[in-house]
Amino acid sequence: MSKKPIKVEAKDVNAYYGDFHAIKGINIAMEENTVTAFIGPSGCGKSTFLRIFNRMNDYIDGFKTEGEILLDGQNIYAKNVQVDELRKKVGMVFQKPNPFPKSIYENVVYGLKIQGVSNKAALTEAAERALKQAALWNEVKDNLNKSALALSGGQQQRLCIARALAISPSVLLMDEPASALDPISTAKIEELIHELKEQYTIVIVTHNMQQAARVSDTTAFFYMGELVEHAKTKTMFTNPKDSRTQDYITGRFG
Amino acid sequence: MNHLEKELLSIKEKVHEMWSLVEFQMLAGKEALLSGDKELTKKIIKSGKKVNNFDIKIDRMCESIFALYNPVAIDLRWLMAILKINANIERIGDSSEGIAQLIREAGHPVDPVLLENTRVLEMYEAAETMLAEVQRAFHEENTELAREIIKKDKLLNKIHAQTDKVIITYIQANPEKIAQSLKVSGIIRKLERIGDQITNIAEEIIFYVDAKVVKHKQKAKKKKKKNGGQTPPPENN
Numbered sequence: 018m019s020k021k022p023i024k025v026e027a028k029d030v031n032a033y034y035g036d037f038h039a040i041k042g043i044n045i046a047m048e049e050n051t052v053t054a055f056i057g058p059s060g061c062g063k064s065t066f067l068r069i070f071n072r073m074n075d076y077i078d079g080f081k082t083e084g085e086i087l088l089d090g091q092n093i094y095a096k097n098v099q100v101d102e103l104r105k106k107v108g109m110v111f112q113k114p115n116p117f118p119k120s121i122y123e124n125v126v127y128g129l130k131i132q133g134v135s136n137k138a139a140l141t142e143a144a145e146r147a148l149k150q151a152a153l154w155n156e157v158k159d160n161l162n163k164s165a166l167a168l169s170g171g172q173q174q175r176l177c178i179a180r181a182l183a184i185s186p187s188v189l190l191m192d193e194p195a196s197a198l199d200p201i202s203t204a205k206i207e208e209l210i211h212e213l214k215e216q217y218t219i220v221i222v223t224h225n226m227q228q229a230a231r232v233s234d235t236t237a238f239f240y241m242g243e244l245v246e247h248a249k250t251k252t253m254f255t256n257p258k259d260s261r262t263q264d265y266i267t268g269r270f271g
Numbered sequence: 272m273n274h275l276e277k278e279l280l281s282i283k284e285k286v287h288e289m290w291s292l293v294e295f296q297m298l299a300g301k302e303a304l305l306s307g308d309k310e311l312t313k314k315i316i317k318s319g320k321k322v323n324n325f326d327i328k329i330d331r332m333c334e335s336i337f338a339l340y341n342p343v344a345i346d347l348r349w350l351m352a353i354l355k356i357n358a359n360i361e362r363i364g365d366s367s368e369g370i371a372q373l374i375r376e377a378g379h380p381v382d383p384v385l386l387e388n389t390r391v392l393e394m395y396e397a398a399e400t401m402l403a404e405v406q407r408a409f410h411e412e413n414t415e416l417a418r419e420i421i422k423k424d425k426l427l428n429k430i431h432a433q434t435d436k437v438i439i440t441y442i443q444a445n446p447e448k449i450a451q452s453l454k455v456s457g458i459i460r461k462l463e464r465i466g467d468q469i470t471n472i473a474e475e476i477i478f479y480v481d482a483k484v485v486k487h488k489q490k491a492k493k494k495k496k497k498n499g500g501q502t503p504p505p506e507n508n
Contacts, residue, residue, distance in 0.1 A: 230338065230341075231339060231340055250339065251335050
């Protein structure tokens, strides 16, 4: 593999929903400015594992995480870590576009306002930057005060990406970001992912194997809570090492 | 330009690089035939290794695109064509290498009368033009030019068909030149193959640009003539 520094690393991570052992002893390292795709059948733990990276599971009753998640070498589950500080560094985009019922502009600057930024010029500048990065600026620049809910599904999803980028995270988690979108919007999001990795480290969960193939540098295949194989995407899709990976990507599973 | 287009472009660049190298192998072959320059033949043979590396690299790149991008329509045809074009360029390189070997074995100088009678230099020139033009046809996606190139191969076939007769006559008059004559005959056979390989490339260009299959059509036409105009059975293309 290339020589980029490790941005995020999981060490011996186990996770439980009550008695259910959902994540089983996973070790994985993700390099800076790369896209890692998590694939696997429903219930394999990939989304659960993704949510561990910004502690989204903390609020789930009975959920327990063991092991270490290192972000820039610091364990995000250490006692002194403040979750809101962590989320400034690790942004997240969900399956369904979930803009707030506010204007486009208010959606993008929401995170910054919560952080206490009140300088109008700074907010406007950040909004423009984030919308440009999310490849939405040209479509909305004349209507920033329009309701976000008036946008199309694909535009709403790019708005959510802009909202995540506005707070300048260094890691972007994407949980099926295009599964609710039509092929054209999906292609736009995929092109966007290619551009964003110049500045961000991206982890994407997807059910669409071809999407994983198209957008990612490395792919991790999960099955029944285990990480079966993690390798360069080219290798995973031309010559996977584990027969379970081969069966899954060729559609021969079960 | 989207990501797939960028990937395809980088394959195209590799193909052009390989093409230039094989073009060098062929042009240098003619020069070496005339000058007997041993260093040059060595260089031609040595380039073969680089050509092989290109061949492997391009195949790998195509494999990745098939695996990662599910190409369809013109992208799919283009990749299928590239796989075959790549193989044919590599074989042109092999043929040129073979020629370089034959030139070394033929010894210098090759009798000008032998060169004249066998029309080997004429073949060389035709093959060179074909190779340059097929590259242009590929670059410009020009199927008209590709079709013209296919027709030009007839000259090479014609000269090749007369070779045995010409060589026999020559040997009868110059029995001390048997060895050299056989080498020249070998060179002609390889040039004829190069013509076929360039034709194959031209056919692939037509396939990917126009989505039309033109290979094996010549044979079918001839058969039709023989059968007194009866349509041949449908091909399994």
